[in-house]
Amino acid sequence: MENFLLKNIDNPNSADIAEYEQAGGYKNLSKALGIKPKDVLDEVKASGLRGRGGAGFPTGMKWTFATADPKFPKYLMCNADEGEPGTFKDRPILEKNPHLLIEGMAISGYALGAEYGHIYLRGEYPEAGDILNSAINQANEKNYLGENILGKGIKFKLSVHMGAGAYICGEETALIESIEGKKGQPRNKPPFPVNVGAWGMPTIVNNVETLSNVPYIIEIGGENYAKIGSSECPGPKLFSVSGCVNKPGVYELPMGTTLQDIIYNHAGGMRNGKKLKAVIPGGISTPVLPADAIDCAMDFVAMPKAGSMLGSGAVIVMDEDVCMVKVTYRALKFFEHESCGKCVPCREGTDWLRKILERIENGKGTQGDIELLSDVAGIMSGKTFCPLGDGAAGVVMGMIKHFRSEFEEHIKEGKCTF
Amino acid sequence: MAVRFELIMFNETVINEINGIRKKYPDRRSALLPSLYIAQREFGWLSLKAMSCVAKALNLPEADVRGTASFYSMFKHNPVGRNVIQLCTNVSCMILGAEKLVDFLKSKYGVHPNGTSEDGRFSLVIMECIGACGTAPAMLVNTDFHDELSESRIEEILEKYK
Ligand SMILES: Cc1cc2nc3c(=O)[nH]c(=O)nc-3n(C[C@H](O)[C@H](O)[C@H](O)COP(=O)(O)O)c2cc1C
Ligand code: FES
Numbered sequence: 001m002e003n004f005l006l007k008n009i010d011n012p013n014s015a016d017i018a019e020y021e022q023a024g025g026y027k028n029l030s031k032a033l034g035i036k037p038k039d040v041l042d043e044v045k046a047s048g049l050r051g052r053g054g055a056g057f058p059t060g061m062k063w064t065f066a067t068a069d070p071k072f073p074k075y076l077m078c079n080a081d082e083g084e085p086g087t088f089k090d091r092p093i094l095e096k097n098p099h100l101l102i103e104g105m106a107i108s109g110y111a112l113g114a115e116y117g118h119i120y121l122r123g124e125y126p127e128a129g130d131i132l133n134s135a136i137n138q139a140n141e142k143n144y145l146g147e148n149i150l151g152k153g154i155k156f157k158l159s160v161h162m163g164a165g166a167y168i169c170g171e172e173t174a175l176i177e178s179i180e181g182k183k184g185q186p187r188n189k190p191p192f193p194v195n196v197g198a199w200g201m202p203t204i205v206n207n208v209e210t211l212s213n214v215p216y217i218i219e220i221g222g223e224n225y226a227k228i229g230s231s232e233c234p235g236p237k238l239f240s241v242s243g244c245v246n247k248p249g250v251y252e253l254p255m256g257t258t259l260q261d262i263i264y265n266h267a268g269g270m271r272n273g274k275k276l277k278a279v280i281p282g283g284i285s286t287p288v289l290p291a292d293a294i295d296c297a298m299d300f301v302a303m304p305k306a307g308s309m310l311g312s313g314a315v316i317v318m319d320e321d322v323c324m325v326k327v328t329y330r331a332l333k334f335f336e337h338e339s340c341g342k343c344v345p346c347r348e349g350t351d352w353l354r355k356i357l358e359r360i361e362n363g364k365g366t367q368g369d370i371e372l373l374s375d376v377a378g379i380m381s382g383k384t385f386c387p388l389g390d391g392a393a394g395v396v397m398g399m400i401k402h403f404r405s406e407f408e409e410h411i412k413e414g415k416c417t418f
Numbered sequence: 419m420a421v422r423f424e425l426i427m428f429n430e431t432v433i434n435e436i437n438g439i440r441k442k443y444p445d446r447r448s449a450l451l452p453s454l455y456i457a458q459r460e461f462g463w464l465s466l467k468a469m470s471c472v473a474k475a476l477n478l479p480e481a482d483v484r485g486t487a488s489f490y491s492m493f494k495h496n497p498v499g500r501n502v503i504q505l506c507t508n509v510s511c512m513i514l515g516a517e518k519l520v521d522f523l524k525s526k527y528g529v530h531p532n533g534t535s536e537d538g539r540f541s542l543v544i545m546e547c548i549g550a551c552g553t554a555p556a557m558l559v560n561t562d563f564h565d566e567l568s569e570s571r572i573e574e575i576l577e578k579y580k
Contacts, residue, residue, distance in 0.1 A: 085508040085547035123492045124504075124548045126561040159442050164451055164490035167546060179443075181450030181478075183489040199444045242510040242551035249552045284509060284547075316551070322513050330512055334546050340489075 004216045004236055005209065006252045009096040015131050017138040020099040026144050028215035032107045033152050040111035041067065044214065046222030050233045053079050053170070053207030054283070054311050056300035062204060066112055066194040069202040074114040077179070077198065077205045078105060080121040080128075081163055081170035084283035085334060086314035089238035089250050090208035094121070094128040097212070098135035102158065104211040106145055107218060109156040112204055117158040120175050123165045132160050167338040171386050172205040174340065185342045186386040209238055230256030230299040239298065241267040243317035244274060256302065259294040263317055274319035278402070282311020284331050285391030287398030288324075308398070323418035324403040325410050328396060329357035335392035346389030349380040353396055360407060363415035370407050374400060426467040428475060432460060436475050446476050454487050463494040491543075499534040499541035501579040504558040507544050510551035515568075519555055520544070522569045527576070539580065 008014045008023045020026070032040050045060030066074060078101065082090045093101055105117050121129055136158055139145040147155050161179055163169050169178045173187035176198045197203020213235055217225045226234045237255040239262055242248045246268030253266065259281060263269065270276055276291040281298065286309040289296075296306035303310045318327065336350040356373050359365050377393040384390050400407060409417050428436070435456060440449045453472045454464065461468045464487055473480040487493045503523065507516040520531065520542075529535040529542045550556035553565035557572075564575050 082549055083547070086510050086551050087547070088549040088551050091549050122549070123490075124545070124558065126558075127563065162451065162455060164455070165492035166490050178451065179448060180445075181447035181482075181486060183486055199448075240552060242554060243513055248554075280509070314551070316510055318513060327509055327513070330507070330509055334508060337546065 003252045005100070005212055005238060006092060006097070006250070007100075009092055014096045015098055015135060017099055017135065017142065020097075025099050026103055026142075028218040029103050029106050029144060030150055032110060032218045033150055033154060037067075037111045037113060040107060040218070043217055043222040044111065047213075047217045047225040048222075048232070048234045049210065049213055049217065049225070050235075050300055051207055052209035052213075052237070052313070054084065054285075054309075056233060056310065059206065059210055062194060062206075063108075063112055065192070066202050066204045069195050071195075071202050072113070073116060074112055074202040074204070075198045076105060076109050076112060076114040076117040077172075077175065077203060078117065078119040078211055079170060079172065079175060079205055079207045080119050080125070081167075081175065082122055082125070082208070082312075083167040083170045083338075084285060084312045084314060085331075086242055086280065086283045086316045087240055087312040088242075089240040089313060091125065091128065092238075092250050093208055093212050094125065095131050098128075098132050099139065100212045100215060101132075101208055102135060102139050102145065104214040105158060106139075106149065106156050107214050108204075108206070108211055110149075110154055114204065115155045115157065117156060118179060118198075119158070119160045120169070120179060121160055121162055122170075123163045126162075129160055129162055136160070166340075167334075168340045168386075168388060171388065174386070175205060176203060183340070185340045229254035230297060230301065233300045237298070237313055239266075239313045239315055241315045241317065243315075244271045244276075244319040244322070245269065245317045246271055256297040256299045258297055259289070259315065262298065262315055263294065267315075267317070270317070270319055272319075274321065276317065277320050277322060278318045278324065280314075280316040280318075282309050283314035284316070284334060285309075285387075285395065286311040287394050288327075288402060290402045321418065323361075323416055324399055324406045325357065325361050326416065326418070328399045329354070329361045331395050332357050332392060335388065335395075339388060339392075343385035343389065345380045346384040346386075346392070349376055349384075349389060350392050352376045353392065357396075360410050361416055363410065363413070365407075365411035365414075367411065369411060370400060370404065373407075426461060426465065426471060428457075428460065428471050432456060433475060440476070447478060447482070449476055450478065450483065450486055451490075454483075454490075454493055458493060463497050497534075499529075499538050501539060501560055502541045502543060503529070503576075504543045504545045504548065506546070506548045506550070506554070506556050508547040508551075510547070511555040514554045516555040519567055519569065519572060522572065526569075526573070540576070 049059040050056040169184040174184040178184040193203040332354040336354045377396045380393040457468045473483040534541040555567045556565040
């Protein structure tokens with residue numbers, strides 16, 4: 001399959017508007033403005049596109065809810081918080097192909113009747129911020145953005161909003177709180193952002209990669225797009241592969257490519273001839289899979305059946321030398337640090353889990369600690385305000401399920417056995 | 419003995435910059451995060467006085483400004499060194515040796531996590547993933563990305579930051 005999302009990124013000037021136009025850029029915007037907003041929406045619905053931010057929600061459905069709400073103005077928010085550890089798939093779009101995202105947002109804004117867009121960019125990507133701002137300036141000068149897009153009287157104003165190092169702000173309602181200048185704590189749903197979002201108005205939050213797929217859908221048509229990859233969640237997908245492989249990096253592959261294929265055929269197989277032990281398939285918040293479970297399709301439907309989730313498509317590969325207790329402990333340190341403090345099961349649960357894991361890893365674990373971990377994780381599951389705490393509990397339960405013996409050994413030996 | 423007062427206030431250029439940012443949003447509170455970044459750029463860190471300047475510039479209650487600022491880890495509430503090393507130790511970096519690099523920074527530069535070296539040259543902040551996992555281990559020094567780190571690479575890189 002030819003790259004679309006990562007097209008042209010080997011060109012050192014790919015972020016420049018002239019290069020992007022040269023490669024056919026902004027033609028899809030002009031094509032989309034030639035049909036009715038409703039027709040653009042229908043193409044997106046027909047494409048079967050599902051959100052690439054982690055939850056896999058059907059984009060056409062979200063957009064339908066937002067357009068059905070009679071309130072104006074509507075806001076389009078691009079989620080560029082990319083905070084899920086292991087994930088670096090949006091970064092090449094933001095830094096190397098910013099005009100693809102801008103074109104995608106301009107088309108989406110037109111379909112949604114949204115005249116204002118904001119890109120919520122994680123604070124850790126300052127360079128991407130500069131690149132996006134100059135790309136937006138270029139697009140404004142050429143009337144691909146602004147008050148009168150391509151002379152058609154259509155308005156879409158876009159700006160960049162920098163986050164400041166809080167993972168939870170990737171959750172869409174926390175993102176909205178944060179843009180409004182508040183602490184990034186999630187809101188109750190309903191009402192959903194498509195009805196009551198930023199500044200009380202209908203707000204559509206979509207991931208960078210999701211919005212960057214929109215020009216492609218316009219180019220080849222929803223029906224053709226729906227034929228790419230898995231039938232229930234089609235399209236190209238970016239996978240960021242890291243850890244113990246020969247060729248880590250971001251790969252654009254059809255949705256539904258197997259983990260096996262990603263690790264061995266695309267990412268060059270295991271480093272230093274080591275044996276594969278485990279894979280975290282969709283970023284730190286998704287349950288681990290053991291080596292013998294990697295013959296599964298990476299998409300939103302097949303992964304839950306295989307015992308994990310597609311998440312952000314961040315594949316973290318671990319070999320025989322990696323200590324699973326240590327990985328779990330580090331993951332829980334992350335969740336404890338990033339818990340927003342709003343709900344008790346998450347705030348207290350992540351703290352408890354981290355403390356127990358810390359003592360097991362440091363050789364001070366006691367009999368009964370594994371049961372205690374399962375107990376705390378079980379209590380958290382399904383009872384936290386947002387999926388952050390759920391994810392943390394799932395990570396611990398997955399690790400114990402597949403690698404219980406490593407936890408037992410740490411406790412028995414009174415030390416880390418790696 | 420001369421007493422030195424540190425003047426903590428925004429100059430006119432900064433006020434204009436903040437007013438420009440306010441126009442991007444339907445209400446003034448939404449300009450808070452960008453304004454806190456500006457205050458941090460101007461004063462190096464967010465002292466109570468610095469946050470009070472932000473509160474005045476946006477006409478917001480000081481408690482709101484402090485509450486928001488306290489939530490985000492990239493806002494500094496203590497003075498920092500001339501250069502801030504932000505080293506990732508999350509899983510992809512950890513399994514490729516990031517923790518050894520923390521020890522190396524301690525022994526070679528005398529800088530501890532959340533601390534500053536005695537000469538004021540470096541502060542160290544341990545980061546959660548910074549989106550460079552494919553070229554781990556990775557760090558940001560101030561706003562510059564550096565990856566595929568080893569002890570010798572770090573020595574080479576930090577030469578440039580005085
Ligand atoms: C704790 C947490 C962190 C999240 N982080 C991100 C993120 O960094 N980027 C992202 O696009 N979505 C993230 N999401 C998902 C968003 O809430 C939301 O589903 C997504 O932005 C919707 O866009 P999509 O439909 O295009 O995927 C996160 C969700 C949770 C619960
Ligand atoms: S885990 Fe270190 S950059 Fe992602």
